[in-house]
Structure formats: structure tokens, C-alpha cells
Amino acid sequence: MNTQDAFTYVRNYGRPDLFITMTCNPAWPEITTELMPGQNSTDRHDLTARVFKIKVQKLVALLTKGKIFGDVKCFMYSIEWQKRFASRALTAVVDGKLRPNQIDEVISAEIPNPETDRKLYDTVTKNMIHGPCGALNSSSPCMKEGKCTKNIQGRF
Structure with missing residues (x-):
């Protein structure tokens, strides 16, 4: 039924302009501050799912009510659970489509400059970067107490 709904959206509104994924971060303060001593996310x-749902609702409101990419004609999403954390795929059809020359204004694939935006730099290097770690690189940002926090150690 969901597939048929998706086909109907495409037929009526055109192909999606945006495909956004969002993954639950077990280190979000909204989660970690509510844990009892000795617990992890x-x-x-229950707590992780609730916080994730609230964050997803905020993202949808930012896109639809905040109109950061323009008026949204329609959107749909699904949540898939990957091992311990939720991941969301959201597609949206935007009125006044994004053009190829506008993509660089929306997406950045660069590590932010730590001198001009320290908070963003810290966020990206803490959560988004992974490379050789473990014995190959013990100073990798993913390493904590000699172990890879992303559970990827030894896969490079």
C-alpha cells in the first residue's frame, strides 16, 4: 500500500526534489540526561524512540512550515530500524524546484573551518568522520579508551 501511495505522489506532484536521511544519535543530550547511572541508550x-520521533517532527516542521527550501507540495517518509538506532528517509516535492546551480548553497561536503565555526567543526569531527582507526590510527576521532566508538575497528 505504501508503494502505491508513493507512485500516486509521483504521478500527481512529480519526482521528489529532496531525499533526506536522519539517524538517531544515542549521544543526544535529551537521551543521555534521562539515563540512570550505568545505563546506556x-x-x-522507549526513550530513544520518543526523542527520535520529536526530532523527526521538528525536521518535518522545519521543511513544511519553515519553508527553508520553499513551499512543500507533498512529502512522505518511512522509518527503518537499523540494529539499535532508527533511521529515517524523507522525500519531499518542493514548489519552485531546486536547480543544479543551487545545490552548493544547500549541501556541503567539506569539513567546516574550526576558526570560523568551532561548534559545527566539533560536531562534524565528532559524529561524521570515520577513517582508519585502532592500531592503524589511535588518534582517530572515533577512538575512545582504545576502542572504536563506531564499532568499525579493524575493518580498514
Whole structure:
């Protein structure tokens, strides 16, 4: 039924302009501050799911009511659970389509400059970067107490 709904959206509104994914971060303060001593986020699936749902609703409101990419004609999403964390795929059809020459204004694939935006730099290097780690690179941003926090150690 969901596939048929998606086909109907495409037929009526055209192909999606945006495909956005969002993954639950178990280190979000909204999660970690509510944990009991000795607990981690995987012990509280209920809390993780609630916080994730709220964040997703905020993202949808930012796109639809905040109109950061323009008027949204329609959108749909699904949530898939990957091991311990939720991931969301959101597609949206925007009125006044994004053009190829506008993409660089919206998407950046660069590590931010730590001198001009320290907070963004810290966020990206803490959460988004992974490379050789473990014995190959013990100073990798993913390393904590000699172990890879992303559970990828030894896969390079």
C-alpha cells in the first residue's frame, strides 16, 4: 500500500526534489540526561524512540512550515530500524524546484573551518568522520579508551 501511495505522489506532484536521511544519535543530550547511572541508550529503547520521533517532527516542521527550501507540495517518509538506532528517509516535492546551480548553497561536503565555526567543526569531527582507526590510527576521532566508538575497528 505504501508503494502505491508513493507512485500516486509521483504521478500527481512529480519526482521528489529532496531525499533526506536522519539517524538517531544515542549521544543526544535529551537521551543521555534521562539515563540512570550505568545505563546506556540501548537499554532505553522507549526513550530513544520518543526523542527520535520529536526530532523527526521538528525536521518535518522545519521543511513544511519553515519553508527553508520553499513551499512543500507533498512529502512522505518511512522509518527503518537499523540494529539499535532508527533511521529515517524523507522525500519531499518542493514548489519552485531546486536547480543544479543551487545545490552548493544547500549541501556541503567539506569539513567546516574550526576558526570560523568551532561548534559545527566539533560536531562534524565528532559524529561524521570515520577513517582508519585502532592500531592503524589511535588518534582517530572515533577512538575512545582504545576502542572504536563506531564499532568499525579493524575493518580498514
